Every structure is written in C-alpha cells, then in structure tokens.
Amino acid sequence: MSDRKDIGVDPYGGPAGGWGSLKSVAEIVGREKLSPGNTALLHKQNKPGGFMCVSCAWGKPAHPHIEEFCENGAKATAWELTSLRVTPDFFREHSVTELRGWKDYDLEQAGRLTHPMKYDAETDKYVAVSWAEAFADIGAHLKRYDPKKVIAYASGRASLETSYMYALFARMYGTQNLPDSSNMCHETTSVALKKAIGSPVATIQLQDYDACDAIFYFGQNPGSNSPRFLHPLRACAKRGVEIIVFNPLKERGLERFTDPQNPVEMTTGKSTPIATQYHQVKAGGDIAAIMGICKWVIEADLRARAAGEQPILDHDFIEQHTTRFEDFAAKARDTSWGEIERESGLTRAALTEAAKVYARSKAMIAVYGMGLTQHRHGMDNLFMVMNLLLLRGNIGRPGAGPGPVRGHSNVQGQRTVGISEKPELVPLDRFAELFEFEPPREKGWDTVEACEAVLSGEAQAFIGLGGNFVRAVPETSLVEEAWPRLDLTVHIATKLNRSHLLPGRTCYLLPCLGRIERDDQASGPQAVSMEDSFSTIYGSRGRAEPASPHLLSEPAIVAAMAMATLEPNPKVPWAEWVGDYGKVRDAIENTYPELFGNYNQRLWDRGGFWKGNAAAHREWKTESGKAEFNVPSVMNAAGFDDDGDRFRLMTLRSNDQFNTTIYGYYDRFRSIRGTRDIVMMCRADQERMGVKEGDKVALVGDAGDDVVRRVEGLTVIDYDIPPGCIGMYYPESNVLIALSHYALDSMVPAAKSVPVRVEVMR
Ligand SMILES: Nc1nc2c(c(=O)[nH]1)N[C@H]1C(S)=C(S)[C@@H](COP(=O)(O)OP(=O)(O)OC[C@H]3O[C@@H](n4cnc5c(=O)[nH]c(N)nc54)[C@H](O)[C@@H]3O)O[C@H]1N2
Ligand SMILES: Nc1nc2c(c(=O)[nH]1)N[C@H]1C(S)=C(S)[C@@H](COP(=O)(O)OP(=O)(O)OC[C@H]3O[C@@H](n4cnc5c(=O)[nH]c(N)nc54)[C@H](O)[C@@H]3O)O[C@H]1N2
Ligand SMILES: [Mo]
Secondary structure: OOOHHHHOOOOOOOOEEHHHHHHHHHHHHHHOOOOHHHHHHHHHOOOOOOOOOOOEOOOOOOOOOOOOOOHHHHHHHHHHHOOOEEOHHHHHHOOHHHHHOOOHHHHHHOOEEOOOEEEEOOOOEEEEOOHHHHHHHHHHHHHHOOHHHEEEEEOOOOOHHHHHHHHHHHHHHOOOOOOEHHHHOOHHHHHHHHHHHOOOOOOOOHHHHHOOOEEEEEOOOHHHHOHHHHHHHHHHHHOOOEEEEEOOOOOHHHHEEEOOOOHHHHHHOOOEEOOOEEEOOOOOOHHHHHHHHHHHHHHHHHHHHHOOOOOOOOHHHHHHHEEOHHHHHHHHHHOOHHHHHHHHOOOHHHHHHHHHHHHHOOOEEEEEOHHHHOOOOHHHHHHHHHHHHHHOOOOOOOOOEEEEOOOEOOHHHHHHOOOOOOHHHOOHHHHHHHHOOOOOOOOOOOHHHHHHHHHHOOOOEEEEEOOOHHHHOOOHHHHHHHHHHOOEEEEEEOEOOHHHHOOOOEEEEEEEOOOOEOOEEOOEEOEEEEEOOOOEEEEEEOOEOOOOOOOEOHHHHHHHHHHHHOOOOOOOOHHHHHHOHHHHHHHHHHHOHHHHOOHHHHOOOOOOEEOOOOHHHOOOOOOOOOEEOOOOOOOOOOOOOOOOOEEEEEEEOOOOEEOOEEOOOEEHHHOEEOOOOEEEEOHHHHHHHOOOOOOEEEEEEOOOOOOOOEEEEEEEEEOOOOOOEEEEEOOHHHHHOOOOOEOOOOOOEOOOOEEEEEEEOO
C-alpha cells in the first residue's frame, strides 16, 4: 500500500463509537464556539420534555440513556447552536458570484443566517429587507403565477405543525407540486411497501428489537447515519441475535461498536462484535442475493415436508394472508444458482449460510436504507425483502417485520400530514370540508418532475422549506444552469448553502428558528412535534436563545406567506395558529382523527405515541386485500450491465456530513481524511485500469445520451469494495447522475448504481 499520508488517508482501527466519537464531538463544539449554556443543552437531547434531535429519524426510547445522543446528533446540535453568524455585513463583503466559488463546508461554516435578505442583481449581493416587505412582495409575485407552475419543496426536518400548514397553503394556493426530500430517499419504500402490504412504512416498533432473534441488514450505515441504532444493535448482538449484513462495504458500525456510555467498554477498549455474517454483495446485487436465500428456503421446505419433518415456510400464514406465492416460488425454483452468483457477487455457499439462519429464526427484522431504495430497480429490491419476510410469516407479530431506517428527523411525518404530490395519499375531501375550499385533484410534481420543469422552463417559482435542493438533486450542472431562469426563488433556511447562490429573477432568503431554539409566540413558549422511523410521535421544546432577534419561526413564515398570497378564509385562522401551535395540532387531529386522537394531551407521553399501522395487525390495505408476493422483473437492480470499463458508482455519505451539510473532512470509520474528492476502488480494478492508490482519475457519466457529465481530480483510494463497483461522496457526485436515472415507479434518483467510466489523468 502506498503512503496514505500523502493523500490524506490514515487507518482508523477503532470501532464505531468509543473515544473517537467523543473526540469528534469535542472538536465540533470547539469549532462552532458553543457557549457553555448551549453545550449544556446537549444533555436535553431526546429526553422527555426536551428537544428532539435535529439529525436522523431513529426512535427515541421511553427510558433514554443518560446521554441519548450520538456523535452525529451532537454535531448536528452544535451546527445549529453555533455562535458564528452570517449578518448583512457578511453579504456586503461577499458577492453571490464570489460565494459560489466557496465549498459547501465553508458556506455553512460561516454561521447562522440572522436577517431576511433579498438578492440585488445590480450589485450581485444579498441586501437586508424587512419581513413585511419580503412577504408583501412574495405574495404579489405568487398571485401573478399559474399555481400549477410553482414548486413548494420541503426538506424532511420541519415539524408536523409547519408541514401541515405548508401543505395546506400550497393546496389553497392551487398546487399539489409538493415534492420533498423523501422523493430522493424512501419514496421507494412508500410505493413498494404500500403495494406489498398496504402500509407504506416500517411495521415494527423500537421494542421489537428486544424480541427478534435474527436481523437481516441491507444497505444502511448505522455508525454514521443513525448512530443511536448502535445501542439496540449491540444489545441484540449481546443476547445472541444473528445479524446478517449485506453491504458492498465493510461499514465499521456493523462490524463492532464501543458504547461511549459504557464505562467498562470505554476504559478497557473492548468492543462488541455486531455482524455474525457479513456479505459484500455487489451494488445492485440484492435482488439476486435475496432470491438465493428464498430459493434455498423454499427448496429446503419441500425437502423437509417430503421427509415428514417440520415445514420451514409458514404455510398457514401464506394461505390465509398472501397472494401470488406460487408465482414467486416458481420464479425462485427456476432461477439458477449461476445467475444468482453472477448478479449478487456472492457464492451459493455464503447465501446458504444466510438462508440457514433465516430458516431457524423465530422472528426476523429486515432493516434497510438507501442501499436498496436508490437503484433503477429499487422497487424490486424492496419486493424481495417483503417476499423474504412473508415466506415465514415475519410480519405482524413481535420481533418481526420490515424496518426501513428513515432519513431526516421528520421526513416520515411530513408525508403523514399532507406534504405529498400524490393526491391519493392525502384526504383531500376532508380538507375541502374542513376549510371550505376546492383543493387541486391532479398529481403534482415530484422531485424529478420538478427538475424537469425547471429545465424546460415550465416552472415559474420555487419555494424551499429547508434543504439544499439544487445540490441534492441529480444532474447538477444542467439544473444549476437553468435555475436562475426561475422568476421567483424563496428559501426558508438556517444556514447559507449553494441553492441560495443561484437566485431566480427575484430571490429571498428567509432565516428561521431552529428546533433547538426557544419559540415564543402570543400564547407563550411553543412546542412542535415530529414522527420517527417507527411512526411514533413526540413533542419537542426548544430552549436555546435564538441565533438572532430577527428570526421568525417556520410556522410564522409559512403563515405570513399564506396571508400575503391567499384571500382571507375564516376557516383558516393563520395568525391564531401562529399564536398557539396547539391549535394547529387541533386542526391536524380534525383532519386525521384516527391517527392523532388527543394529540395535544398525548404529545408528552413517555416514549411518544404510536400512530398505528394496519399491516402490523395483519390488516392488508392492498388492492387484493392480502399481502402480496411480487415476482421481480430483473435480477440486477442497477438496470445496466458492467462491461470492461463501465462501473457501478455508489454515492455515499461520510461520517462527517449530514446530507449536503459537510461538518468536516474526516470519514473516520473509513479512514479517509482531509479530502472528499476520492474514488474507492478495489485492487483488481486498479490493476485492470492501470492505476494505483493516490493516482488521479476523472469519472464520466455513461447514461448513453449526449450530455457531458464529468468530475475530475479524484484521488484513487485502495478499498475493499466488490469488483466493478466504485464509491464516491454525495453531493460532489451528483453532476454524474442523469435526471432520467431514477427508480422505476418511485422516481427516486438511482444514486447507488450510477453508470460511469473511469479516465486516468496523467
Ligand atoms: N450523520 C448523518 N446522519 C444521517 C444523514 C447524513 O448524511 N449524516 N442522512 C440522513 C438521511 S436523509 C438518510 S436518507 C439516511 C441515509 O442513511 P443510509 O441509508 O445509511 O445511506 P447512505 O450513507 O447513502 O448509504 C447506504 C449504505 O448502503 C450501502 N450500499 C450502497 N449500495 C448498495 C447496494 O446495492 N446494496 C446494499 N445492500 N448496500 C448498498 C452503502 O455501502 C452504505 O453503507 O441517514 C440520515 N442520517
Ligand atoms: N447522489 C446522491 N444524492 C442524494 C442522496 C444520495 O445518497 N446520493 N441522498 C438523497 C437524500 S436521502 C436526501 S434526504 C436528500 C437531502 O436533500 P435536502 O433535504 O434538500 O438537503 P439537506 O442537505 O438535508 O439540507 C440542508 C439545508 O437545510 C437547511 N436547514 C437545516 N436545518 C433547518 C431548519 O431547521 N429549518 C429550515 N427551514 N432549514 C434548515 C440548511 O440551510 C441546510 O443548508 O438528498 C438526496 N440526494
Ligand atoms: Mo434521506
């Protein structure tokens, strides 16, 4: 191996968690210059009566650990509570063109936005405006447009209260163009699980991890992206649960974990091994891998029954609760081991070992994340996960079921309360009846369609409730080029990011309170709520001093835009709602009485309250009224073949980022330091391409159209990754992804198998 110091890579031998994570937290607390009071606030995170972490959507236990936060939750908190500020002076010093040359890290590191700002094209600078002026002008613009050509995007952080108001505003205005970050994320789950079992989300709850005896774990990286999951995973490992991992990369958090809250592990340096089997499946190889397991299980069941032994499949369940088992079983029998091995990159022997664990387990949870949803055939990936579960009745009983790990802290909740472009998912009649208006009924734009509309010039305006849309979507160069042709762009945000630096003809930057900050309104201090990956809903109360006295809360901003745009409607008392968010919760309860009964009272229940899930009770809200086996259409989820020098590019998160927010340049668990401009490549592929670690390469998109998609100057990193697959960080990679390269049916950009070619730079 070459000298890794030259290229900013040094080996990290430690487990996930442990001292490394404490050190990393101390570093960011120092860098963000947190006040002692705000540092103390870290202890309120994810505690009853405290605030809910702004990072991931992992569940919050009723009886939290002393420090129920993790390295990355602490980083997210410090990022929001920073004492650094982006004031009008900052914008006087830096033109927008200059700022476009800054890195994502430097933009956000500049600090919290303090004043509402408007872009001034003449000076190419943002200048301070009053809130009143901003809202009046935004309203005047919106009134001029065709609502069907306005995009109202939401990133999954805003609370249930804000999200409900935002979606209502969009519909009263006349549009269903309500894409959200879910369209780039777990929309594949929403569509595939709805079709297979009638419930579009996880059926398990947090306590099911106490009852399972096997976990099949696909394409999710808990060490970086949901570190609090490491606690239940460790507890499972300790009590002998078999944890079978499928991931092209050896992710540290799935290999071993030191609990930073466990004094024995911390002082002795001991760690708990997590995975009992680790299968480095090819990117896009999971359909085949799961088919192999199903094939073995189905055939072993036939053999067992022929020999008069206990069956392996749950035939009663299959009979009573499912359809199309025979079609699927025939497909599994007909698929050859040759094809399974070729497409998965795993051996028959390895898959048989996994299948044996499944066959003997009594209750299995299937966990997955972006490694399954973000593929051309992501739907088939998830259908295979469901097929696997259904074979042994692993749903609707303790310790069993699908456990998709959601992304943003309230992304699932936003869908629950109406942020959706899909009319069938929203109780439009109920809205019409409660608020006496006629909501739009046609399908709105999802994220990919919104980008198409920007590229074609059809879209007139974009409103962003959080997020960094232009940076998170695929096809970065074309979208960036087209973006300034929008007539109006409005960003509700806490920190400066690249999307803000591509102003439409009129452009506002509206700074809001973060969730951790005190939110005082007419009736006193307010709380908000969110829904986690387990459909549990919690209250959250901010306590920190706001970053600036000029900030407004998200509900206040949404309400003010609505009042400036819409004719008054006595049924929707925007100002009263802002004065008391409890009244927004009443409206939510009236709209969804079956999910949110006694909302205001239950908000502070210990451990939150569960909104319920039909499939968890074996009630199937599918077309057939049963849980459905689905026969996959293909064996390769990537949707393209590797040939000689075409690779499957996986675009990944480092341990030092939250989506497009870059906290730093140290991907500790993968031992990559100092730069994000890298390509992970295995030794065999390096030899084939005539490169070695430290060499520079360019990646070129290979979508088969005329668009040039290219990233240069990437350093090759010698990495344990299956041949034909390479890895790079998101969002730097997004310029390589064609807008047309999305998951069929769910329209989620297929960011985990992007066709690219490698060019050696000499
Ligand atoms: N600190 C931090 N926390 C986060 C985020 C963050 O950026 N930083 N983002 C949040 C959001 S919005 C989301 S959606 C989640 C994302 O969390 P994850 O779902 O973990 O997403 P990724 O990091 O993109 O990577 C997914 C994993 O899939 C693996 N993988 C890639 N391709 C395949 C494949 O074909 N098959 C299999 N089996 N595995 C594959 C990768 O090696 C990687 O380990 O995390 C949330 N939490
Ligand atoms: N290639 C590739 N592309 C991907 C992915 C991938 O794995 N690979 N993952 C996709 C996924 S899963 C997702 S979810 C999307 C994420 O896409 P987005 O959700 O659009 O992006 P984020 O980076 O989470 O947004 C960060 C910005 O949110 C703002 N913000 C932070 N906190 C708050 C707040 O409290 N209120 C408001 N109003 N604003 C706030 C800040 O200004 C910050 O700059 O990216 C997707 N894109
Ligand atoms: Mo996400």
